[in-house]
Amino acid sequence: MIYVDEDDPIEDDDILIPYRDVKVKHNVDPKTDYDIIKDEELGRGSYGTVYLCREKSSGHEFAAKYVHVKNKEERRNMENEIDIMSCLHHPRIIQLYDAFDNGKTICVMLELISGGELFERVIDEDFVLTEKACVAFMRQICDGVGYIHSQSIIHLDLKPENILCLTKTGNRIKLIDFGMARRFDPAKKLKVLFGTPEFTAPEVVNFDEISFYTDMWSLGSICYLLLSGISPFYGDTDLESMTKVTVGKYDFDDEAFNNISQDAKDFIKSLLVMDGKKRLTAAQCLEHTWLKKSPKQTTALSTTKAKLKKFVIRKRWIKAVNTIIALQKMGAKIDFDLV
Template identity: 65%
Template sequence: MIKVDENDPVGEVQLSFPYRDVQIKRGLDPKEEYDLQEELGRGKFGIVYRCTEKTSNLCLAAKYITCPKKEDRRNVEREVDIMRSLQHPRLIQLYDAFENGKVMCVILELIEGGELFERVIDDDFILTEKSCTIFMRQICEGVDFIHKQRILHLDMKPENILCLTKTGNRIKIIDFGLARRFDPDKKLQVLFGTPEFVAPEVVNYDAIGYGTDMWSVGVICYVLLSGLSPFMGATDPQTMANVTIAKYDFDDEAFNEISDTAKDFIRKLLLKDMTTRMTAQQALHHPWLSDVVVPEMELDRTNLKKYVIRRRWRKAINTIIALKRMGAEIDTNLI
């Protein structure tokens, strides 16, 4: 059995590399400096490969993004600019960046522990409410740092929380492709995100803020503890309609063994009014994450396993759609 280390992480693991003031290298092929290896994953925004820097033999991840339009290139440039400001142990680190014609490549820290939710549903893994607090505290630490840099992540979801290793208890927040710099004195509106985790103000195209990310943190916590999605509908429009109403409950038996303190933590995040939600700093001082002894009994992960399988299928379908848009030939009989 793999039982997560329920002691608070002491100290920080040594960084894979020191801070680098990355500037985009234009007109250069990253293969001149890096050896590409196996594919690690792909999605609607690009393909990620394992790679090794030729001069140092450092193992990294290379994310290739096709940029047929100037807007696509500007989006990657914004992501690189934002990541240069985010040097923190809870956040994936930027190593290098290239522009070569209509293809851009971002070289990132290699994180090999896999998605958090994928790991905790493993048959050999024991998940407890205590271990959930360890993960959620680190998520809030990462979000707190992001917000202190006046940046919004805007795509907080389980797929974007990775385990640093396959056995340790440290996590990393990844994917700043939708992140935006934020000036609280200026109105910012967006109309993107994952329906299941997006906040009411996004669906309604109202002004967003730091609380927008904290809503998503609340949804992640709800799902991690119960395996249930508080606002999931049969379709994306139904899900977004449920989000705008902002009504949910803890009536399912999955919450019978969950502490009242944990439920209070979620309640203080899933508030319709963005300004009333806990900030990341306040979340870190909430009793559930700071000083309350929480249950250490094993949680029933039946719902969580079903949830992860459902998201795997959705992710696969989205990948197929993205590949078709890029002109790939897909044999649907193999799916």
């Protein structure tokens, strides 16, 4: 059986890449500085393709993300993501190491994270999930989000898929994917109409003004899911999910919450608040009793794991379908008899 380390993670500096301010290199071939290992494809989707790569000078391995920019909007989005990531230097945030632009394709070198998605890991048959382990994960997530906010940035797409484990054996997590992130200027009203429906905040769905508190609603939904295996605002369609978000109703009636502490439920209640200004900030979350004083009981959350597995399987199918659609748009012919 694999028990997650329920203590605060200890940073291992020898596996962390050095922080650096990244400037885009124009009309420079990434292969000048890196060996791109095309046989080691790490991921593929509508955004492009990710390969394993190795820096020639240091031997360090990275994830090379190639994105084809077909129009001005796609280019603007990638430039925004690079600009934001280049100033985020924190142990809980994936690190940007280099960036190249040849006019049609933008390639970014990212910190290599080998542990996979957090939720994929905790549903492993030999992995024992406890409430205390959930505290260890949520404390790190809040730490990372707090740092992002301290840099006047709102993530705007916090969801389970964007929380990765640094390694397959440790308990450290990393927040990824800043494609939707925005800089926040309190002197200007900021409104957006994008995000993942079941994890986005009511003010986004209603196209109202957003702020740092918008991310905090997403953390409430993630925490609810991590503890119970149930997505509080899941709907069969995006429209149904968004409708549930705007109503904001949820409860702790499911059997999965029978072994969950009152402190944990209070933590969730402090985040899933319709009035964004009344939600806990990331800093306040770290001072909440649940995160500050880890629960003493370490009962295995078996019911939660069973429900989480169903959630992850559903996400796998959605991801598979989206990948097929993306490949078809790129001109690939898919034999559905083999899918």
